[in-house]
Amino acid sequence: MxxxxxxxxxxxxxxxxxxxxxxxxxxxxxxxxxxxxxxxxxxxxxxxxxxxxxxxxxxxxxxxxxxxxxxxxxxxxxxxxxxxxxxxxxxxxxxxxxxxxxxxxxxxxxxxxxxxxxxxxxxxxxxxxxxxxxxxxxxxxxxxxxxxxxxxxxxxxxxxxxxxxxxxEARVLYHASAVIASNYLTALASLACRLWQEFGYRPERALQSLLPLMRGAVTNLEQTGLPECLTGPISRGDIATINRHLQALDETFPLHAGVYRSLGLATLDIARQKECLLPGRAGEIEHILTDKENHHANNHAEK
Ligand SMILES: NC(=O)c1ccc[n+]([C@@H]2O[C@H](COP(=O)([O-])OP(=O)(O)OC[C@H]3O[C@@H](n4cnc5c(N)ncnc54)[C@H](OP(=O)(O)O)[C@@H]3O)[C@@H](O)[C@H]2O)c1
Known part of the structure; x- marks a missing residue:
């Protein structure tokens, strides 16, 4: 019963x-x-x-x-x-x-x-x-x-x-997924806010401006869904912009540069699913995003 x-x-x-x-x-x-x-x-x-x-x-x-x-x-x-x-x-x-x-x-x-x-x-x-x-x-x-x-x-x-x-047996991956979706979102916000200090704004001010953007991304995820909700330079195939971001981050923010590359590759996956890039453009972006990693890997290997 x-x-x-x-x-x-x-x-x-x-x-x-x-x-x-x-x-x-x-x-x-x-x-x-x-x-x-x-x-x-x-x-x-x-x-x-x-x-x-x-x-x-x-x-x-x-x-x-x-x-x-x-x-x-x-x-x-x-x-x-x-x-x-x-x-x-x-x-x-x-x-x-x-x-x-x-x-x-x-x-x-x-x-x-x-x-x-x-x-x-x-x-x-x-x-x-x-x-x-x-x-x-x-x-x-x-x-x-x-x-x-x-x-x-x-x-x-x-x-x-x-x-x-x-x-x-599903618990570990399930919990890793929760950490990525929740804690890493917090970490991403913190990384994004840190960059604002470089141009003179405190993290609190940065967060105030970034939060509506983050909420917008979440709303788009909810309303439009994956992969269609993706916007931004990777989805547009804007190679010059991606290169300028990487150049700026590589000079001063190695942690940010690493995250930008890893998540850039994850973003590229979404762009591929969305089929929004010109022929050959995805391969070029992948090359830009992995190039420096390989360079770093070689440096580590030589040490
Ligand atoms: N908070 C969340 O967002 C959340 C969400 C989902 C799942 N969980 C899970 O829920 C559980 C609790 O998390 P929480 O965030 O509530 O933790 P928490 O705020 O740290 O509370 C844990 C409580 O357990 C008590 N405690 C610690 N050791 C103890 C012991 N040996 N015997 C008896 N009581 C003890 C603490 O003691 P005193 O206050 O008495 O000193 C405290 O009140 C965890 O398994 C966590 O993974 C949490």
Whole structure:
């Protein structure tokens, strides 16, 4: 018989950013969040204060013991340790929320008879802003055997998220993809802002001007899609401009020059798919973008 997710007693071990966002959203959707414990009682109390009938425990065991489904929401490095510290009941459900690890990390709990799984919201959550629903429209990747998988699916759906089952072996590439899409976007913004200092503007001012451009690119991705949304000198085959960029970056910003070349090649792939370049132009651009790399490689080899 299907388990009624709304009737389960839910608990959290680890009261940081994700736990704050998730526990508050679950409570708002009518789920029963009954227990929370963390490394410090003070953090657990922050969650307790915001949710009626939720109790903060000093003991991880007591918090876990009082729940049907426990979310381990510690940093990734503490998940296995927490899973092995607690005595789990057979049939109890325990999931972690890490993107990079499979449910294997919870083997100590599985060995005690608990049903183990993963519930990873593909979003960056700060734990602030308790109103609104930060899970609406996002993907939550889930892993586990039935009936736990159905429970996780139901929870994701009630949060208005899109549940997606992921096999354990897919986790590493999946998480690498998330890092590229999120953290590297941040890194790209930082690199772009750094160049503005060269012509006299502070990074804050640069970001203010670059953000609408970045938002525009994301909107185009969303509305027009790949590869058609690509614009810029590579998509136009503007070789003189690309050369001038590289010359300027090579002189002063080796890190920027390397990133420009690597991502230039990725951009060229999109331009090829879009079939927007004149015959022979893609090969010329590829030559410009790889030429310096080869030169660097030769230099390294000689050292
Ligand atoms: N934040 C996100 O955007 C996000 C998104 C998706 C997935 N995740 C995943 O969610 C998990 C939590 O991430 P987070 O960003 O919420 O981390 P975080 O803000 O650093 O919070 C981690 C919490 O765990 C507690 N803790 C640390 N070691 C512990 C231990 N040994 N026993 C019990 N509690 C312990 C901390 O303690 P005290 O506060 O009590 O000192 C803190 O409250 C990670 O697996 C992460 O990969 C996070």
């Amino acid at each position: 299907a388990m009624d997710a709304e009737k389960l007693k839910l608990g959290f071990i680890g009261a940081g950013s994700l736990a704050r966002s998730l526990s508050a959203a679950l409570a708002r959707k009518g789920f029963t969040v009954t227990a929370v414990a963390s490394r410090s009682l003070a953090s657990a109390r922050i969650i307790e204060t915001g949710i009626t009938d939720c109790r903060a425990f000093a003991s991880l065991q007591e918090a876990a013991g009082s729940c049907d489904l426990v979310f381990i929401t510690t940093p990734d490095s503490a998940i296995a340790e927490v899973a092995s510290k607690v005595e789990w009941r057979p049939g109890q459900m325990v999931v972690h929320t890490s993107g990079a690890d499979s449910a294997d990390l919870l083997k100590p709990a599985a060995d005690m008879g608990a049903a183990t799984g993963v519930f990873h919201p593909l979003q960056t959550l700060t734990g602030t802003g308790r109103s609104g629903n930060p899970f609406r429209g996002i993907t939550i990747t889930i892993e586990g055997a039935k009936p736990l998988l159905d429970v996780l699916c139901r929870i994701a759906e009630r949060l208005e998220a899109d549940p997606l089952e992921l096999k354990p």
